[in-house]
Amino acid sequence: MTTMIAALERLRPVRRTRTTHARRRESLTALGMATPAVVLLIVFVVVPLALTFALSFTDARLISPTPPHFVGLDNFTRLIQDPVFFKSLRNTAYFAAVVVPLQAGLALVLALLVNAKVRGVNFFRTVYFLPVVTSMVVVSLLWTFLYRQDGLINHMLSALTFGHVEGRDWLGDPATAMPAIILMSVWQGVGFHMIIWLAGLQTIPAELYEAADLDGAPRRHRFRHVTWPGLRATRTFVLITITIQALGLFTQINVMTEGGPLDSSTTVVYQAMRTGYEQQQTAYAAAISLVFFVLVLAVSLVQRFLTREKD
Amino acid sequence: MTSFLKNLGGHTGRVILALVFALPLVFMLVSSFKPDDQIFGDLGSLHAFLPVGALSLDNYTGVFERVPAARFLLNSVLISSITVVLGVIVNSLAAFALSRMRWPGRKLVLTAVIATLIVPFETFALPLVWWVNQLPLLRVNGFHLEWTTGWMDTYQVQILPFVANAFSVFFFHQYFQSIPKELDEAAIVDGAGWFTIYRRIVMPLSGPAVATVAILTFLPAWNSYLWPLMVVQSEDLRPVMVGISYFFQLNVGWGQIMAYSSMITVPILALFVAFQRSFVNSIASTGVKG
Numbered sequence: 001m002t003t004m005i006a007a008l009e010r011l012r013p014v015r016r017t018r019t020t021h022a023r024r025r026e027s028l029t030a031l032g033m034a035t036p037a038v039v040l041l042i043v044f045v046v047v048p049l050a051l052t053f054a055l056s057f058t059d060a061r062l063i064s065p066t067p068p069h070f071v072g073l074d075n076f077t078r079l080i081q082d083p084v085f086f087k088s089l090r091n092t093a094y095f096a097a098v099v100v101p102l103q104a105g106l107a108l109v110l111a112l113l114v115n116a117k118v119r120g121v122n123f124f125r126t127v128y129f130l131p132v133v134t135s136m137v138v139v140s141l142l143w144t145f146l147y148r149q150d151g152l153i154n155h156m157l158s159a160l161t162f163g164h165v166e167g168r169d170w171l172g173d174p175a176t177a178m179p180a181i182i183l184m185s186v187w188q189g190v191g192f193h194m195i196i197w198l199a200g201l202q203t204i205p206a207e208l209y210e211a212a213d214l215d216g217a218p219r220r221h222r223f224r225h226v227t228w229p230g231l232r233a234t235r236t237f238v239l240i241t242i243t244i245q246a247l248g249l250f251t252q253i254n255v256m257t258e259g260g261p262l263d264s265s266t267t268v269v270y271q272a273m274r275t276g277y278e279q280q281q282t283a284y285a286a287a288i289s290l291v292f293f294v295l296v297l298a299v300s301l302v303q304r305f306l307t308r309e310k311d
Numbered sequence: 312m313t314s315f316l317k318n319l320g321g322h323t324g325r326v327i328l329a330l331v332f333a334l335p336l337v338f339m340l341v342s343s344f345k346p347d348d349q350i351f352g353d354l355g356s357l358h359a360f361l362p363v364g365a366l367s368l369d370n371y372t373g374v375f376e377r378v379p380a381a382r383f384l385l386n387s388v389l390i391s392s393i394t395v396v397l398g399v400i401v402n403s404l405a406a407f408a409l410s411r412m413r414w415p416g417r418k419l420v421l422t423a424v425i426a427t428l429i430v431p432f433e434t435f436a437l438p439l440v441w442w443v444n445q446l447p448l449l450r451v452n453g454f455h456l457e458w459t460t461g462w463m464d465t466y467q468v469q470i471l472p473f474v475a476n477a478f479s480v481f482f483f484h485q486y487f488q489s490i491p492k493e494l495d496e497a498a499i500v501d502g503a504g505w506f507t508i509y510r511r512i513v514m515p516l517s518g519p520a521v522a523t524v525a526i527l528t529f530l531p532a533w534n535s536y537l538w539p540l541m542v543v544q545s546e547d548l549r550p551v552m553v554g555i556s557y558f559f560q561l562n563v564g565w566g567q568i569m570a571y572s573s574m575i576t577v578p579i580l581a582l583f584v585a586f587q588r589s590f591v592n593s594i595a596s597t598g599v600k601g
Contacts, residue, residue, distance in 0.1 A: 027415065029505045030408035034420060037405035040475030045427050048435035048442050055438050062441055113325050118318065126587060127329045130336055133583045133590070135534040137552040138572045142339050145565055152338060155354040187332070192594060199595035237598050248433045251536050255556055269433045269537075276437035277541045285437040293434040300429070 052293065055286035062280035075287035085288065087263045088271040095182060095267065096246035096299075103186045103193060103246075104238050110190065111197035125198075129191035136188060140255035143184045147171050171257055174264035181252050181265060189245065193238050200234030201227070236307045240300050247296055268292050334360055340577065343370055343569040350565055370570035377563060379546060380571065383554035387575075390469045390550055391532035397474045398528040399521055405475075406483030407509045411495060421484065427477045433537075440541050443468050468542045469550065473532060479524045482596065486520035487513060522586075523593035533579065551575045 056075050060068035079085055114125045131139060146152045147170040154167025170180040208226045217225070250269040253259060259266030259274070268288060276285025337360050342350045344366040353359045374380050408414070409421050443462040450459050462468040490513055498508050514521070536552045543549055549557075555571050583590050 023413075026412055026505065030412040030414040030417070033404040033408035033412075033505075033509070034417075036401045037424075037475040037480055038420065040401065040471065041424065041427060041477065044439065044472040044475070045430065045435070045477075048439040049430055051438035051442055052435045055441065060441060062444065110328065113321060113328070116321060118321070124325045124329055125591070126584065127333050129583070129591070130580060131332055132594075133530070133579055134336065134576050135536075135552055135579075137534070137536050137556055138339075138576050141555065141559055141568055141572055142335055145568070146335060146338075150351065150354070152354055152359060155359075159355065187335075191332070195591055195594040196598040199598050234598060241597075244431050248431055250433070254536075254540075255559070269436075272433070272437050273537065273541070277440060282437060282441040289434055289437055293430070296431055296434070297429070 052286050052289050055283050056290045058283050060283040060286070062277070062282050068283065071283075075284050078284065079287055079291070084263055084266060084271060085268075088266045088268045089291075091178060091265060092247055092249060092267045092269075094178060095185075095249050096243055098179075098182050099185060099246045100239065100242050102182070103190050103242050106186060107190045107193035107238065108197050110194040111201055114194070115198055115201050125194075128194055131188045132191040134188065136251040137255055139184065139188045140252050143180075144171065144256050147180050147184075172261060174261050177257055177261060177265045181249075181256060185246075185249075185252060189242075193242060196238055196241075197231070197234060200231045204230035232307070232309075236304065239303050239307065243299055243303065244296055247292070247299070268295070336576075336580075339569050340573050342566060343573040344368070345370075345566060347564040347566045350569075370564075370566040371574070373564075373567045374558070374571045374574070377561065377567070378554065378558055380551075380554065380558075380574070382547065383549050383551045384575070386466075386548060387533055387551040390466060391529050393466075394470050394473050394532045395525050395528045397470070398476060398479060399524055401474050402476055402479035402524065403483045403514065403517070403521070404509065406480050406487055407513060409480070410484045410487040411492065411508075411513070412505060424477050424480050428481070436537060436541075439472065443472070443542065463542055464545050464548055466548060469535070469539055469548070472538070473528070473535075476524075476528065478597070479528065482524060483517070483520055486517055490516050519589070519592065522589045523596055526586075526590055526593045527597070530579075 055068065057070055057072060058068035059071045059074070110128050114121050114128070148154070149167060149169040149172075151167075153170070157165045157167055168176065170176045204227065208230070209222065212222050212226050248269050249267045250273065253265055253267055253270045254273070257265045259270055269292065272285045272288040272292065275281045275288065341360060341362045344362060345353070346365055346367075346369070349364050353361075353364070358364070405424075409417050409424075445460065446462050448459050448462055448465070449456055494512050495508050498512060503511070534552060535550065536556070539550050539553045540556075543553065552575070555568075555575065558571055559568060
């Protein structure tokens with residue numbers, strides 16, 4: 001017994017050094033494993049984000065022999081005098097204000113329809129989701145054709161109303177260009193949020209519905225008192241993701257209207273791309289991007305605040 | 312009786328909505344086989360959605376004659392598959408270190424990684440164009456390697472910015488935490504190193520997480536448009552989405568547009584239908600963090 005304790009006493013310092021050695025190896029290996037992702041995130045997210053702030057106070061150009069100079073608030077004073085910028089802001093806000101409730105609401109209706117326990121429901125889920133897997137560039141080209149004066153939509157409108165509805169050039173008219181793009185964007189994106197709502201619906205325990213049935217609660221009460229409260233977390237997520245996606249509106253505009261007609265469909269990101277890339281004014285585009293970032297942050301914070309837990 | 316009527320209402324709604332979502336895509340596909348004058352002629356009737364009339368592959372061959380579409384397809388396949396493979400490796404390695412190993416600063420790193428999730432790409436896309444234009448580049452010039460500046464017009468500028476992804480790290484991290492840590496301890500007793508544990512134990516148990524990250528990396532990579540539009544000028548490096556938008560500007564016939572569109576869409580739709588469960592699960596998983 002004593003010899004065993006003595007033996008253990010002798011072992012202990014050795015064991016301790018081995019554990020510190022193992023710890024250090026563990027730390028070094030872990031650092032090595034995390035480094036590629038961390039370095040890439042720094043180079044391609046953190047630095048560019050810092051540059052959005054830094055470059056917006058300079059005169060940086062995309063291709064320039066001279067390094068950027070500090071110009072103070074010049075880009076921002078130009079921004080508040082730029083009528084196209086205000087049109088972009090207004091169009092972006094308009095797009096988001098319509099798309100967010102429309103897409104979130106329609107997605108919830110779809111989710112409820114495909115959450116029912118009926119045959120073939122999987123088929124409908126698949127079909128509603130098809131446009132999500134289709135690229136927005138392809139969707140935009142396809143709908144450019146559908147929206148033509150002599151396109152499919154006008155032909156169908158005329159057939160369904162026996163010639164009573166006169167078709168128009170939906171994308172060529174400043175009054176209808178934006179609504180047309182909104183409709184198409186919802187068509188493309190709604191399946192995504194249907195799946196999110198559906199995942200939320202499936203987390204609501206079936207017992208709650210059974211209890212409501214036992215109490216003899218009518219259907220609409222079931223929705224209001226069981227389903228809707230059960231979707232709280234999903235609701236916040238759906239709202240914020242659609243908003244961020246809507247505020248970033250670019251592809252549809254670039255493919256379908258190029259901001260026209262008469263700037264009626266220009267948006268913040270589209271204008272940032274036009275000035276920053278096509279006109280090579282990186283600094284001015286950085287200022288626009290900064291405003292965009294503040295806008296996105298502000299809107300998501302407000303939404304988080306409005307949908308917070310109220311007790 | 313009322314429940315029958317209710318079901319009938321639900322079914323009618325489901326069917327009408329299915330038509331709304333499917334018909335434009337059906338129209339795209341069937342039109343890709345029709346000559347232009349027939350596409351317009353069929354618009355007034357249900358023929359618009361039916362494969363009838365003078366069907367041929369002329370539109371498809373026309374696309375390949377007009378632009379190097381095969382090259383664009385190859386570029387996109389290359390770019391998106393490399394992004395997926397690197398993304399799965401890089402992000403799972405980081406998540407492994409963050410979720411299963413003890414080291415100073417790991418909480419801080421995890422918080423910082425998650426913090427980048429709130430920043431939309433559009434916020435820094437334009438400064439990023441300026442930035443990648445300043446980065447050093449090792450180029451092959453004849454038989455020499457030489458340093459130049461600027462990543463414009465390369466494959467790497469279309470791949471590397473999208474490899475590390477905060478959501479992927481976060482997702483792997485959550486998934487790895489559900490795998491019992493006792494497995495690691497047992498392996499260490501058996502003399503296995505951390506890298507072996509990652510490769511032989513944790514990754515083989517993480518199939519669904521790999522599928523999710525692969526799908527959520529592949530789709531935006533295949534569909535990417537804004538970024539390559541700005542950083543790729545030469546035709547040789549052009550991906551499919553930029554390729555089709557330039558193709559559209561050539562004033563080609565609508566049949567060819569539909570052919571090109573179908574070409575870059577139908578394979579992805581087929582993949583989706585084949586791996587539907589994984590696709591839907593991966594989308595659903597993005598909402599978990601909400």
